Amino acid sequence: MTGFDYQEALKNASRSMVRVKNPRRLLKMITRFIDREVGVTHSSVLMYDHTRGRYIFVDSKGGLKFPVNLVKLDQDNPLIRWFHERELGSLVSRDFVSKAQLFGWLHNDHLLSQDPNLMERLLGVQEALEILRASVCVPGYYKSDLVGILILGEKLNKKDFDIQELTFFQTLANDAAMAIKTAEFQDDLVAQNRELKDKHSELEHLVGELEEMRRKERRSYYEIVLSLAREVDEKDHYTYGHVEEVERLGLLTARSLGLNLEGRRHDILAAGLKLHDVGKIGIPDEILKKCGKLTEAEYLVMKEHPRKGARILEPLANFEEVAKIVLHHQEKFDGTGYPYGLKGEEIPIESRIVAVVDAFHAMTSSRPYRKARSIEYAKAELRKYTGTQFDPQVVEAFLSELNQMIREETALNSDVPLDRAS
Numbered sequence: 001m002t003g004f005d006y007q008e009a010l011k012n013a014s015r016s017m018v019r020v021k022n023p024r025r026l027l028k029m030i031t032r033f034i035d036r037e038v039g040v041t042h043s044s045v046l047m048y049d050h051t052r053g054r055y056i057f058v059d060s061k062g063g064l065k066f067p068v069n070l071v072k073l074d075q076d077n078p079l080i081r082w083f084h085e086r087e088l089g090s091l092v093s094r095d096f097v098s099k100a101q102l103f104g105w106l107h108n109d110h111l112l113s114q115d116p117n118l119m120e121r122l123l124g125v126q127e128a129l130e131i132l133r134a135s136v137c138v139p140g141y142y143k144s145d146l147v148g149i150l151i152l153g154e155k156l157n158k159k160d161f162d163i164q165e166l167t168f169f170q171t172l173a174n175d176a177a178m179a180i181k182t183a184e185f186q187d188d189l190v191a192q193n194r195e196l197k198d199k200h201s202e203l204e205h206l207v208g209e210l211e212e213m214r215r216k217e218r219r220s221y222y223e224i225v226l227s228l229a230r231e232v233d234e235k236d237h238y239t240y241g242h243v244e245e246v247e248r249l250g251l252l253t254a255r256s257l258g259l260n261l262e263g264r265r266h267d268i269l270a271a272g273l274k275l276h277d278v279g280k281i282g283i284p285d286e287i288l289k290k291c292g293k294l295t296e297a298e299y300l301v302m303k304e305h306p307r308k309g310a311r312i313l314e315p316l317a318n319f320e321e322v323a324k325i326v327l328h329h330q331e332k333f334d335g336t337g338y339p340y341g342l343k344g345e346e347i348p349i350e351s352r353i354v355a356v357v358d359a360f361h362a363m364t365s366s367r368p369y370r371k372a373r374s375i376e377y378a379k380a381e382l383r384k385y386t387g388t389q390f391d392p393q394v395v396e397a398f399l400s401e402l403n404q405m406i407r408e409e410t411a412l413n414s415d416v417p418l419d420r421a422s
């Protein structure tokens, strides 16, 4: 070993250690290196095994090598305890332990007299060294964790290890411990990453379930809407399919106006269109079904239907916006409508759409007190009251959608469905 450049060897060793990802390979490199460069009867590595809570021989080289994985040292083995309790014992250095050093300590009466347990502990370590046929043991720590122990037999040239060599082994052992821990951390990170990915897919599954719940919620929302709307239909003696027609025309008009109809917005408008007259449920039949003109008192009762409608929807969760559309569907653009006399854009746009579509559809449907009017008549009426009763933009959008629809249906040479009622 004379002339051996420890500094250079260390530099090379730590450089390759950083690159090594597999701790087993690293330990093999170390034992092979010592076996080749130092020349010992054997060089072995004891490593802490997390799963078993013991130290195990993971690599061994040389003539007197140990069977790997078979020799195990428990936590209470005197050698393991000696290095574990490094922090406690300040009487002697525990950076490594050698046969020569132990011999010296065991013959130092002054040292032994300072701690009544020291002799017994040293004898235990000495015995452990004999069993391991070790001349020197060098612990590798990471922070205060004893990661492993480098065990060296006798030098082949029968000389003692000198301090330069021992310092070299120490640095090597601690660097290796660090490299091993780093590799473990990397493995942990990979495992954690995998776990995260699992969690992520679990989350995706949950999101899917939530969406499914939302879909179901929306479905029941529609079921309530529809059953209420049908009741109104029946009571008001509109032609069958009135609510569906109003909904269809209203949605087309809204789309033509460029309103946002994404997700919930679509559902809210659709429900508003279908349910605008739901309050008529609360109007006595003799007023609702009266053939002649309503008296002033009867008309006042009739005018309550938007409020009644909004009140019917009140207890239903998520129906607030629908209730608002219903409440204001009888307002007029010039502020002369009811129940609040709102004007222009004060009236929710959805309510302004309902007003136009409903007026048109009511005119073109047969009622108990009159026959259905023609489409042309209804269109003329909308134009006549545009700006006073109706929002001009809504009327324009509605008429353009209606004309488009009529053109398409005429082209198909089928009946115009809006004329069914006439």
Ligand SMILES: [Fe+2]
Pocket (backbone or CB within 6 Å): 276, 277, 305, 329, 330
């Ligand atoms: Fe109404």
